[in-house]
Amino acid sequence: MLLKPFVLATLLIAAPAVVHSQKSPTPATSGVKIGIRADTISSPRREIFATWRAYLQDGPEHFARSPYWISADQQRWPIFDLAAAWIYFGASGYPRPEATLVAIDPVIPGHEGARDTFIVRALYTTTDSAGNSLPVALTRTYAVQEGDRWVLASPIPRLTAAWTRERRGRITFIFPPTHVFSASRAARSARFVDSLSRAFRIASPPHISFYVADRPEDLARFVGVDMAVPQTSFGRAVPANNMILSGLPVYGEWYPHELTHLVLAGWLADREVFGTMDEGMAHWLGGSTGRPFPVLMAELSRELAMRPSLTLDSLLGPGHRSDSLANRAAAGLLALANERGGVNAVKAVLTPQKGPHGLDHLSAAADALDLHGPSLDAAWRAFVRRTAQK
Numbered sequence: 069m070l071l072k073p074f075v076l077a078t079l080l081i082a083a084p085a086v087v088h089s090q091k092s093p094t095p096a097t098s099g100v101k102i103g104i105r106a107d108t109i110s111s112p113r114r115e116i117f118a119t120w121r122a123y124l125q126d127g128p129e130h131f132a133r134s135p136y137w138i139s140a141d142q143q144r145w146p147i148f149d150l151a152a153a154w155i156y157f158g159a160s161g162y163p164r165p166e167a168t169l170v171a172i173d174p175v176i177p178g179h180e181g182a183r184d185t186f187i188v189r190a191l192y193t194t195t196d197s198a199g200n201s202l203p204v205a206l207t208r209t210y211a212v213q214e215g216d217r218w219v220l221a222s223p224i225p226r227l228t229a230a231w232t233r234e235r236r237g238r239i240t241f242i243f244p245p246t247h248v249f250s251a252s253r254a255a256r257s258a259r260f261v262d263s264l265s266r267a268f269r270i271a272s273p274p275h276i277s278f279y280v281a282d283r284p285e286d287l288a289r290f291v292g293v294d295m296a297v298p299q300t301s302f303g304r305a306v307p308a309n310n311m312i313l314s315g316l317p318v319y320g321e322w323y324p325h326e327l328t329h330l331v332l333a334g335w336l337a338d339r340e341v342f343g344t345m346d347e348g349m350a351h352w353l354g355g356s357t358g359r360p361f362p363v364l365m366a367e368l369s370r371e372l373a374m375r376p377s378l379t380l381d382s383l384l385g386p387g388h389r390s391d392s393l394a395n396r397a398a399a400g401l402l403a404l405a406n407e408r409g410g411v412n413a414v415k416a417v418l419t420p421q422k423g424p425h426g427l428d429h430l431s432a433a434a435d436a437l438d439l440h441g442p443s444l445d446a447a448w449r450a451f452v453r454r455t456a457q458k
């Protein structure tokens with residue numbers, strides 16, 4: 069069973085773009101704007117609009133069960149409205165996006181009966197500090213009849229119904245007819261899930277749905293996002309749904325970064341592991357945006373050489389940062405732990421300890437590796453340099 073905070077936490081863990089966003093969503097109070105010629109009066113558009121507006125007013129970013137969403141989706145997926153992650157966690161640091169209804173149209177033009185399916189299109193915008201309107205997402209939500217009521221529904225089951233399914237181990241790969249399936253990459257992912265679970269002595273997810281798109285825009289599209297903030301659609305793990313979304317051809321069926329997030333989500337959530345360390349695991353075992361771990365260490369090594377003030381403490385210590393440099397620093401520290409003490413040392417570093425400024429991972433690392441004071445920093449720097457040269 070997944071409790072709501074856990075569902076949300078795992079979603080946050082899953083998507084690097086949302087790490088900063090825990091505090092950004094505020095309660096949904098504002099209304100929605102109505103776009104040019106968007107009909108909200110004629111039936112059934114009036115009823116569909118009322119459903120959609122009520123759903124928005126409840127705050128979709130909380131991912132709570134909703135009377136306004138089709139029950140089949142909610143039974144299948146705790147995070148049933150995936151587009152909400154793009155809308156509400158895609159523009160961290162900006163005010164909560166507001167909706168403008170663009171149109172409510174039947175899926176098949178001209179079919180407008182109560183048994184027909186409709187699409188609600190909406191544009192979500194935020195504002196910059198000068199008050200300019202900035203687009204965050206253009207979305208497509210389905211509306212269908214459940215009993216005698218209109219409810220919202222995810223595009224995923226509808227758009228992927230004709231996609232091909234290939235099972236390898238615990239993973240079902242789901243991809244469009246235009247995609248060329250790589251059996252070897254798929255088998256590698258299946259083996260990775262089992263070996264990572266074994267190493268951590270945790271149960272593998274019973275079943276993983278792994279959606280493969282050939283472009284980030286295609287990935288966004290099938291979850292219902294026709295326009296997204298750049299770099300938010302490369303790929304995601306949605307641990308609560310046991311779901312991987314892959315949108316970069318360099319990964320395709322072999323996506324160890326997101327699989328690491330998925331397999332370890334429960335273990336990390338139980339220990340309240342910091343987001344940066346979660347990213348560190350994924351960066352170490354899976355690289356980042358197509359760049360393997362040694363390349364990430366080469367990038368980190370160059371930064372460390374250029375900026376001598378950067379230390380483990382400034383990157384991962386109290387008031388820790390959450391950016392790509394901190395993620396690389398964490399990856400290096402975890403790989404160093406593995407080299408020195410295997411998976412037990414890695415687990416120890418991942419378990420935050422009480423340090424002088426509250427819970428932190430550096431105190432845990434110092435104890436686990438028996439490297440205290442400057443010697444931990446020195447060992448980490450030497451490891452980064454050495455790995456970068458490989």
Ligand SMILES: [Zn+2]
Binds near residue numbers: 082083084325
């Ligand atoms: Zn990640």
